[in-house]
Amino acid sequence: MKKRPEDCVHCGKCIASCPSYRYFLQESYSPRGRNLILTKDLNSQALDFCLFCENCKSLCPQGLNFPEFYLQKIFQDKGYSLPTLSDSLNLLHLHPEGKRLYKKFDPSSFENYREGDFYIYLSCGLKHLYPEALFVFLEKVKSLRIKPQIPLNQDCCGIIYLSIRSKEALKKLALNKLNLFKEDKPVVTFCATCYWLFKRIYPLLFEEEADFKALSERTYFILDFLTNFLNLEPFFEEDSEILYHLPCHLKNNLTFDERSLNKILKNLSFTCCGSAKVTLWLRGFQKGYSKFWKKELIGKKVLATACTGCYLNFGFQVRRPPEIKHWIEFLK
Numbered sequence: 001m002k003k004r005p006e007d008c009v010h011c012g013k014c015i016a017s018c019p020s021y022r023y024f025l026q027e028s029y030s031p032r033g034r035n036l037i038l039t040k041d042l043n044s045q046a047l048d049f050c051l052f053c054e055n056c057k058s059l060c061p062q063g064l065n066f067p068e069f070y071l072q073k074i075f076q077d078k079g080y081s082l083p084t085l086s087d088s089l090n091l092l093h094l095h096p097e098g099k100r101l102y103k104k105f106d107p108s109s110f111e112n113y114r115e116g117d118f119y120i121y122l123s124c125g126l127k128h129l130y131p132e133a134l135f136v137f138l139e140k141v142k143s144l145r146i147k148p149q150i151p152l153n154q155d156c157c158g159i160i161y162l163s164i165r166s167k168e169a170l171k172k173l174a175l176n177k178l179n180l181f182k183e184d185k186p187v188v189t190f191c192a193t194c195y196w197l198f199k200r201i202y203p204l205l206f207e208e209e210a211d212f213k214a215l216s217e218r219t220y221f222i223l224d225f226l227t228n229f230l231n232l233e234p235f236f237e238e239d240s241e242i243l244y245h246l247p248c249h250l251k252n253n254l255t256f257d258e259r260s261l262n263k264i265l266k267n268l269s270f271t272c273c274g275s276a277k278v279t280l281w282l283r284g285f286q287k288g289y290s291k292f293w294k295k296e297l298i299g300k301k302v303l304a305t306a307c308t309g310c311y312l313n314f315g316f317q318v319r320r321p322p323e324i325k326h327w328i329e330f331l332k
Helices: 019-024 031-039 055-059 066-074 088-094 107-113 124-128 131-141 159-163 167-180 192-205 210-217 222-229 258-264 278-282 285-292 308-317
Strands: 118-120 187-189 219-221 242-245 302-305 323-326
Touching: 019 285, 031 066, 066 192, 088 124, 124 131, 124 308, 131 323, 159 167, 159 192, 159 278, 167 192, 167 210, 187 192, 187 222, 192 210, 192 219, 192 308, 210 219, 219 222, 278 285, 285 308, 302 308, 308 323
Parallel strands: 118 187, 187 219, 242 302, 302 323
Antiparallel strands: none
């Protein structure tokens, strides 16, 4: 039977896991409070402060997932009609700190990767924030009898349009993924939020398109791909001055369980970055939320994450040191 917000028994086990409740300390900002708001069909700004982290699902005895309920409700129609940006990180030039984070990307570097055994999703973050992670990975697989394929003209996963409720724009970008990755081969992504959209959101919001479910099933996060597909045991640099950050979108049965990650990545932080939602950036939420994670950076030279949104939140609000890097840059 399909789960509904009405199935919430208001036990409160979800509350401690919710980043926005931790920040506001108000019941309406908790998952059970939001479930009640949806059930009563009320309007509240507390709904928009759901970070889509899905932490509540992992603790709910009913297995309820408030972000799914919320997204299905707000995307019942096409939402705002907006032009799409193929590369959302070009907007960084509008932010005073953005130009410092942005890296130029030369697509001609991948002319030799037109055909291959598996796809690499060239996300905005992989192109413009942490391209070094891609080159480390390509060097790692060079000795294996397997070759990656990197299609040209890849575009944004659509998280910006999910945030601002433009189903039409989101679907346009999602459909392009079906065209880019149409052969029955694994698709590998380096970004936790992109991975979440491929795995969870495209099939949820566009369930009339059967191909999205198939795409979801053959999409891998980079670490899962190394272990489950290539049968490699990844080792990462161990240094007390490197703090590895676990993005929320790699939790909740989408990828490794936390115990496995603790074995692979030492010195692991589980604190939420404050979300990739554009609507919350405009309200200054991520800046205010940084008080929960900045204290972990004392004595650290590097903060390594695996998500474009996390990378941006940290990059905007941290003065070096620490340097912001991607996990894969420390792959041995």
